[in-house]
Each structure stands twice: as structure tokens, then as C-alpha cells.
Amino acid sequence: MDILILGGTALLGRAIAEAALRSGHTVTCAARGTAPAPEGTSFVTVDRDDDDGLSPVADRIWDAVVDVSRHPGQVRRAVRDLRTRHWAFISSLNVYAAFDRREQSEDSPVLAPLSGDVMEDMSAYGAAKVACEDIVRAADAPATIIRSGLISGPGDTSGRSGYYPWRFAHPTGADVLVPDDPTFPCALIHVDDLAEWTVHAATHRLDGTFNATGPTVALGDVLTTAARVAHSDVAARPVPAAVLAAQGISAWMGSPSLPLWIDDPEWRFFATADSSAAIRAGLRTRPLEDTLADALAFENLRTGPRPAGLSDDEERALRAALAAS
Ligand SMILES: NC(=O)c1ccc[n+]([C@@H]2O[C@H](COP(=O)([O-])OP(=O)(O)OC[C@H]3O[C@@H](n4cnc5c(N)ncnc54)[C@H](OP(=O)(O)O)[C@@H]3O)[C@@H](O)[C@H]2O)c1
Known part of the structure; x- marks a missing residue:
């Protein structure tokens, strides 16, 4: 074509x-x-x-x-x-x-x-x-x-999907600070899986509207997988939403933030969708572990300030605020 x-x-x-x-x-x-x-x-x-x-x-x-x-x-x-x-x-x-x-x-x-x-x-x-x-x-x-849905893997300049694997690979202390919401629903689609399916859709002239997300998985599982791909045995330490808000740390994206999570019940299912129609039409997604490993490899190449998550100083300051409270 x-x-x-x-x-x-x-x-x-x-x-x-x-x-x-x-x-x-x-x-x-x-x-x-x-x-x-x-x-x-x-x-x-x-x-x-x-x-x-x-x-x-x-x-x-x-x-x-x-x-x-x-x-x-x-x-x-x-x-x-x-x-x-x-x-x-x-x-x-x-x-x-x-x-x-x-x-x-x-x-x-x-x-x-x-x-x-x-x-x-x-x-x-x-x-x-x-x-x-x-x-x-x-x-x-x-x-x-x-x-x-949220696109992950190499080239995610937003830094959202690679933050946790990168943070587990580069800890600033005895733990990695994470949102206190392990059941928050997440879905990450590897950019190459979405790209392959887009070409497939064009090739087969699929006529219709399709959600295209990675499989729905709980934030707690994303964090466990992030630690695994980073070969890290550092513990995840949940931080209550009120503490994050008091410290000016945003949800979902940006800097400083704890990404991939939203502290608003009206947005709880923002990141996930029913992608079964796309799957029936040929969408194939790789395991989360592979997606996060590619996101980590990309983050490890990044130079300059990170666009999402906490910098080393911000994570240390948050840990100090937790100790003081
Ligand atoms: N990132 C996510 O997690 C996520 C989630 C859901 C949906 N999406 C959607 O996924 C898509 C991402 O696409 P992407 O990463 O390829 O695109 P992108 O970051 O939106 O980049 C836009 C592309 O269009 C070109 N462009 C911008 N302005 C232009 C202009 N005035 N004239 C001609 N070309 C122009 C840019 O090149 P030049 O600057 O050189 O012109 C670039 O190639 C978007 O549709 C986004 O809304 C993203």
C-alpha cells in the first residue's frame, strides 16, 4: 500500500x-x-x-x-x-x-x-x-x-509510563514513594502494538470506532512489575492523597507528580476502556513487563529534567515531610 x-x-x-x-x-x-x-x-x-x-x-x-x-x-x-x-x-x-x-x-x-x-x-x-x-x-x-489509551514504550516523552520503572531503578532512599491506591485501574499500550494494529486496520480497511488500550491492570500490579523490570528490591511506600496534595504533588502527569493515578472518583476509570472490539479485529498487546522494560530503557536515555514524577530532591523532600508528620 x-x-x-x-x-x-x-x-x-x-x-x-x-x-x-x-x-x-x-x-x-x-x-x-x-x-x-x-x-x-x-x-x-x-x-x-x-x-x-x-x-x-x-x-x-x-x-x-x-x-x-x-x-x-x-x-x-x-x-x-x-x-x-x-x-x-x-x-x-x-x-x-x-x-x-x-x-x-x-x-x-x-x-x-x-x-x-x-x-x-x-x-x-x-x-x-x-x-x-x-x-x-x-x-x-x-x-x-x-x-x-495511555501510550507507553520507547518515545514516551511525557515520562508518565516510564517513571515508576525508572524510579525503582534509581531510588533516592530505602523506598519508592507511590500513590496509596493499589486498586486504581491502569492500562498501558506499547506504542509498537498500537502502531502495528493501526497498519493492520488500514490494510483491512476496518470501518468503525475502536477503543485501543492495553489490558486493564491495578496500579499495585504496575508498581510490582515496574520494580521487577528495574531488578529492584526496594519497597513501594504508599503516600496518602492528602499528603501529596499538601505538598503540591499532582496526580496523573507533569512535574512534580505521581503519575498513572487520579485522586478523583469521577475520573477513576479514565485510563481504561473496553478494547474487546479491537482485540476481535486483530489488536495484540504484549505483556506489561515488556512494555515497562522498554519504557525504562527509554527513560534511562533521557537527559535533562524529567517531565513527570518526582525529581530526586522532590522525593527526598516528600520523605522528609512524611517523617515530620
Ligand atoms: N501519548 C499518549 O499517551 C496518547 C494517549 C491517547 C491518544 N494519543 C494520541 O496519539 C497521537 C500521538 O501521535 P504522535 O505521537 O505521532 O503525535 P504528536 O506528538 O501529536 O505529534 C504531531 C505530529 O504532527 C506534526 N505536526 C504538528 N503540527 C503540524 C502542522 N501544523 N503541520 C504539519 N504537521 C504538523 C508533528 O511534526 P512537526 O512538528 O514537524 O510538524 C508531528 O509529527 C495523538 O493523536 C494523540 O492525541 C496519545
Whole structure:
């Protein structure tokens, strides 16, 4: 197949390009060129913020176009200007209107679509993805809409999925400080598993909307697995949510934070979803241990400040605050 990836130079788009190459497809990546495209692909410079920005890739009929955008205007222009036999659009679980129930399926209510063309900030992320989904669904070719869960493995620049394996591998004391919520539901999908399935979906022209997450697993099991891949016998030490809040430590992401967990009952099932339709349609996910080992390898290469979790000084300060309380 002749596949166009709108993007192809960041975490998932790059992995999709590489997966498509491995399957013998011809791959073109189209982006502004902030980072290089994978070797073996053709790269075309485009700026999707320009109204005719996609004209360099609008001169032929593609077998599949993969889009990772968050901006409805970019997606609208792609659907208007490109000719393809199939669309694959990378969406997110953030489209759902509520996260107060376990393992929701694709027919659960979603947010109202963003009305503008541009997602101004991350507070509009879910609504923007809903609008993008609607635009792609209305295109005159079959479309796979892929609602991804948290992506892990090599290239996770957010640092969320690699924090705990990295912290167990590089402890600052006698224990690793973790959220006091071992049953919190987590799911991590390895970027290469999601990429392989995206190429599979395009190849088979799967027409529909699919959750795509890793298997649901409790946070306590993620932490145990993180310690195992780090070959660490340091204990996990749960820290009550009230202590974390008092110390200004966020949940889920960012710095300082304790990631992969949310202290809000309305968001308890945010990270997980029913991905059985995707599994029936060919999604295969590797064991969590392998995913976290790859995330750790990536974290070990990181230079500069970590984008998620606690720095050494922050973890020591939290331990001191626990001792003082
Ligand atoms: N990370 C997660 O855990 C997670 C979870 C759920 C869903 N998702 C979804 O998964 C996808 C991740 O995709 P990703 O990692 O490949 O993408 P990404 O980090 O969103 O990168 C965007 C890509 O689009 C290109 N781009 C950005 N602005 C552009 C413009 N104006 N014109 C042309 N190209 C432009 C970028 O290259 P240039 O900068 O060079 O232009 C880059 O290749 C996203 O759809 C995200 O919403 C992620």
C-alpha cells in the first residue's frame, strides 16, 4: 500500500511509519520537519495550519491516510483536499463524557464536539478529538477511528509510563514513594502494538470506532512489575492523597507528580476502556513487563529534567515531610 502519515515524526506517527515499512508498505510522512521522519520513508514538508498546506500531498490517490491531529481545522482540510481509499484517525479515550464506570465501550456518550477549528489548550482536547472524529467519519472513504489509551514504550516523552520503572531503578532512599491506591485501574499500550494494529486496520480497511488500550491492570500490579523490570528490591511506600496534595504533588502527569493515578472518583476509570472490539479485529498487546522494560530503557536515555514524577530532591523532600508528620 501507498500510505500517507500526516505527522510521522513523533511518538506514535513515527512508530506507525516504521510498522508500515516493516510490513512492506511505501510510506510518506508529511509534517513541518521539527524532527526527522524514519529512515526508509519519504518526507514531504507541509504546514497544516495553512489553508492549502496539504497541496504537496494532494496530487495522487493514497491507499490509506493516517492522521494524528488534535485540530478540527487541520482534519477538515485533510478530508477536503486529500484523496484516499481509507482513513485511520488516532483519537483518544478523552472523547468520553464521563469516567465513572469501568471498561466503557465505544457507544458510551462522548463530549460535545469543539466548534472552532483550533484546539487552543489541553482543556479542549477531548472535545477537539470528538470534532475530528466526526469529520473523518463523514469522509467518503471507510475510516478506522482509534481511541487510544495511555501510550507507553520507547518515545514516551511525557515520562508518565516510564517513571515508576525508572524510579525503582534509581531510588533516592530505602523506598519508592507511590500513590496509596493499589486498586486504581491502569492500562498501558506499547506504542509498537498500537502502531502495528493501526497498519493492520488500514490494510483491512476496518470501518468503525475502536477503543485501543492495553489490558486493564491495578496500579499495585504496575508498581510490582515496574520494580521487577528495574531488578529492584526496594519497597513501594504508599503516600496518602492528602499528603501529596499538601505538598503540591499532582496526580496523573507533569512535574512534580505521581503519575498513572487520579485522586478523583469521577475520573477513576479514565485510563481504561473496553478494547474487546479491537482485540476481535486483530489488536495484540504484549505483556506489561515488556512494555515497562522498554519504557525504562527509554527513560534511562533521557537527559535533562524529567517531565513527570518526582525529581530526586522532590522525593527526598516528600520523605522528609512524611517523617515530620
Ligand atoms: N501519548 C499518549 O499517551 C496518547 C494517549 C491517547 C491518544 N494519543 C494520541 O496519539 C497521537 C500521538 O501521535 P504522535 O505521537 O505521532 O503525535 P504528536 O506528538 O501529536 O505529534 C504531531 C505530529 O504532527 C506534526 N505536526 C504538528 N503540527 C503540524 C502542522 N501544523 N503541520 C504539519 N504537521 C504538523 C508533528 O511534526 P512537526 O512538528 O514537524 O510538524 C508531528 O509529527 C495523538 O493523536 C494523540 O492525541 C496519545
